[in-house]
Amino acid sequence: NAGVTQTPKFQVLKTGQSMTLQCAQDMNHNSMYWYRQDPGMGLRLIYYSASEGTTDKGEVPNGYNVSRLNKREFSLRLESAAPSQTSVYFCASSETQGYEAFFGQGTRLTVV
Amino acid sequence: GENVEQHPSTLSVQEGDSAVIKCTYSDSASNYFPWYKQELGKRPQLIIDIRSNVGEKKDQRIAVTLNKTAKHFSLHITETQPEDSAVYFCAAIRYDYKLSFGAGTTVTVRA
Numbered sequence: 001n002a003g004v005t006q007t008p009k010f011q012v013l014k015t016g017q018s019m020t021l022q023c024a025q026d027m028n029h030n031s032m033y034w035y036r037q038d039p040g041m042g043l044r045l046i047y048y049s050a051s052e053g054t055t056d057k058g059e060v061p062n063g064y065n066v067s068r069l070n071k072r073e074f075s076l077r078l079e080s081a082a083p084s085q086t087s088v089y090f091c092a093s094s095e096t097q098g099y100e101a102f103f104g105q106g107t108r109l110t111v112v
Numbered sequence: 113g114e115n116v117e118q119h120p121s122t123l124s125v126q127e128g129d130s131a132v133i134k135c136t137y138s139d140s141a142s143n144y145f146p147w148y149k150q151e152l153g154k155r156p157q158l159i160i161d162i163r164s165n166v167g168e169k170k171d172q173r174i175a176v177t178l179n180k181t182a183k184h185f186s187l188h189i190t191e192t193q194p195e196d197s198a199v200y201f202c203a204a205i206r207y208d209y210k211l212s213f214g215a216g217t218t219v220t221v222r223a
Contacts, residue, residue, distance in 0.1 A: 040216075041215055042201060045210065045213075048209060092211075100146065103156050
């Protein structure tokens with residue numbers, strides 16, 4: 001049982017490059033989330049998807065876009081990477097509102 | 113939107129002592145309050161949670177209390193052990209599925 005799988009685990013980008021972080025869950029969860037984690041700032045919500053077909057902005061959506069491709073997959077796209085987007089990115093999923101969220105292993109992104 | 117504040121940011125305790133972490137939330141519509149533990153280099157994992165219709169919940173050495181009127185909730189760890197050293201996050205979720213986290217508390221248990 002894989003749970004939540006993120007790819008890639010590590011990535012280095014040059015300023016201005018674009019990339020997509022992939023996330024897939026095999027628990028038949030309805031809700032999915034993207035967070036970024038920076039030292040001293042906790043987990044900040046970028047975007048979330050309450051259910052298949054819906055997406056909403058979180059606390060720090062600027063510079064990102066998301067796609068809920070189907071119930072299993074929720075991708076995060078950086079159109080033009082900036083050094084301020086250097087961070088560890090976590091994807092998470094939960095059955096629905098008010099249930100445990102399970103996290104992926106994280107993606108460490110460095111923008112130079 | 114929901115704003116979750118967490119204190120303290122760091123906490124050092126002697127092994128065997130208790131540790132208390134406090135969080136406040138801003139949106140009275142929040143109804144689910146989980147706590148996550150993150151060990152160095154690993155993903156956050158749920159350790160305990162509480163719903164808005166419950167005032168207190170306990171699981172072995174860990175307990176959580178909720179005061180809806182004051183909009184704050186706390187994590188209590190008793191008889192701390194070295195393996196309790198980690199970063200702890202509180203969180204709150206609203207009816208619209210937005211799950212917001214506090215900034216985290218780094219707990220160090222001294223042997």
